[in-house]
Amino acid sequence: MKIINPNYIYTTDTLLENQAIAFDKTIQKIAPLSELKELYKEAQVIELGENSLVMPGLINAHVHLEFSANKETLEYGDFLKWLYSVITNREDLISSCDSACMKKAVDMMLESGITTYGAVSSHGMDLDVAASSAQNVVFFNELIGSQAVMADALFSDFLQRLDASKTVKREGFYPAVAIHSPYSVHPILIQKAMQIVKNEALKLSAHFLESKAEKEWLEKNEGDFKEFFTNFLKQDRSVTDVKEFLGHFDDMPTLMTHVVQADEEELKALSKSKHTVVHCPISNRLLGNGAISLDDLDRHGIRWICATDGLSSNYTLNLFEEMKIALFMHHGADLLPLAKRLIKSVTKDASDALGLNTGEIKEGKNADILVLDLTSKPNEQLPLHLLLHGYNVSKIYINGKQVKGK
Numbered sequence: 001m002k003i004i005n006p007n008y009i010y011t012t013d014t015l016l017e018n019q020a021i022a023f024d025k026t027i028q029k030i031a032p033l034s035e036l037k038e039l040y041k042e043a044q045v046i047e048l049g050e051n052s053l054v055m056p057g058l059i060n061a062h063v064h065l066e067f068s069a070n071k072e073t074l075e076y077g078d079f080l081k082w083l084y085s086v087i088t089n090r091e092d093l094i095s096s097c098d099s100a101c102m103k104k105a106v107d108m109m110l111e112s113g114i115t116t117y118g119a120v121s122s123h124g125m126d127l128d129v130a131a132s133s134a135q136n137v138v139f140f141n142e143l144i145g146s147q148a149v150m151a152d153a154l155f156s157d158f159l160q161r162l163d164a165s166k167t168v169k170r171e172g173f174y175p176a177v178a179i180h181s182p183y184s185v186h187p188i189l190i191q192k193a194m195q196i197v198k199n200e201a202l203k204l205s206a207h208f209l210e211s212k213a214e215k216e217w218l219e220k221n222e223g224d225f226k227e228f229f230t231n232f233l234k235q236d237r238s239v240t241d242v243k244e245f246l247g248h249f250d251d252m253p254t255l256m257t258h259v260v261q262a263d264e265e266e267l268k269a270l271s272k273s274k275h276t277v278v279h280c281p282i283s284n285r286l287l288g289n290g291a292i293s294l295d296d297l298d299r300h301g302i303r304w305i306c307a308t309d310g311l312s313s314n315y316t317l318n319l320f321e322e323m324k325i326a327l328f329m330h331h332g333a334d335l336l337p338l339a340k341r342l343i344k345s346v347t348k349d350a351s352d353a354l355g356l357n358t359g360e361i362k363e364g365k366n367a368d369i370l371v372l373d374l375t376s377k378p379n380e381q382l383p384l385h386l387l388l389h390g391y392n393v394s395k396i397y398i399n400g401k402q403v404k405g406k
């Protein structure tokens with residue numbers, strides 16, 4: 001048992017003062033230090049510096065480790081131009097990101113306080129790095145392929161990757177499934193994958209309504225995707241439409257990433273099936289996809305969480321930076337309430353969406369804990385300051401084990 005004694009504890013509802021935390025793998029008790037010392041006489045007591053703040057570890061629910069070699073390669077500003085640049089550079093990007101390159105991305109996340117991440121894996125090249133990383137990992141094996149003739153081969157490749165991820169037996173590692181998107185996965189493949197997801201109660205993710213081009217293609221078989229599909233895949237029609245695609249996910253709460261282009265009817269459907277929207281503001285801006293309306297999501301009671309996406313559409317994997325960008329993107333929202341919501345989105349809400357027992361400093365939750373060195377006594381605007389000032393994360397515990405700091 002360890003007892004950590006910070007000046008302040010950030011909880012979902014309030015800032016606690018003069019309380020310490022006793023924890024092993026999970027948080028056992030939150031109470032004044034003297035009380036905890038009495039209760040747990042053998043415990044190691046961790047004293048912290050002035051203005052120390054404990055908060056829950058952050059959860060980055062959507063990242064693509066295999067594309068971490070990108071810095072200046074991919075073209076930003078327009079979704080289709082970006083997608084063409086991905087197709088052109090895919091092989092080079094993947095082959096130039098070895099384990100060291102992916103580990104650097106994982107370490108970048110850890111440095112900035114990400115204690116759980118959702119790795120969307122296209123090829124399974126990232127499995128070893130994810131399996132041996134310090135963080136909790138939801139490992140989303142991605143299914144892709146819109147051509148019916150390729151379906152069997154693609155499905156067996158997907159199954160092999162899924163099976164390989166199931167052989168990882170360690171605390172905090174969860175094999176899971178990602179359906180790439182409505183336009184890129186044949187309905188037959190989706191149906192087959194859903195059987196497995198249902199039977200094995202796997203966590204599930206998909207990209208959904210990211211760009212105007214995607215929406216136009218799904219609704220009208222028109223727009224910028226027409227030339228793309230004609231040239232690359234010899235298709236003149238979409239393999240599905242929005243309604244059919246969403247139908248696969250009925251009663252299976254899913255992490256739907258981006259959702260920038262959803263209209264009222266689509267929002268109603270997302271709400272009805274209790275899906276969570278994963279909002280990646282930097283990616284949306286860089287790929288020319290615009291800004292989602294968080295107000296619309298709230299109006300429909302749709303849970304939304306913030307994530308970084310991969311380095312294929314971001315310059316960093318830092319959730320504090322991502323939340324700061326969201327704060328500026330959604331300029332109509334009241335500042336402090338939005339800052340609070342964003343922090344909740346990458347802690348408690350992301351944990352709930354992924355079905356994990358973390359994301360809060362609360363008795364019974366896993367001890368995924370950050371220690372931040374604030375630079376002065378916090379005031380009521382602390383959530384805002386957390387996003388603006390990039391405070392040093394001096395210690396990190398994951399499932400009670402120290403993974404950063406002395």
Ligand code: BEZ
Binds near residue numbers: 144183
């Ligand atoms: C496909 O494999 O069918 C596909 C991949 C990427 C974008 C669109 C389609």
Ligand code: FE2
Binds near residue numbers: 062064120257
């Ligand atoms: Fe993504």
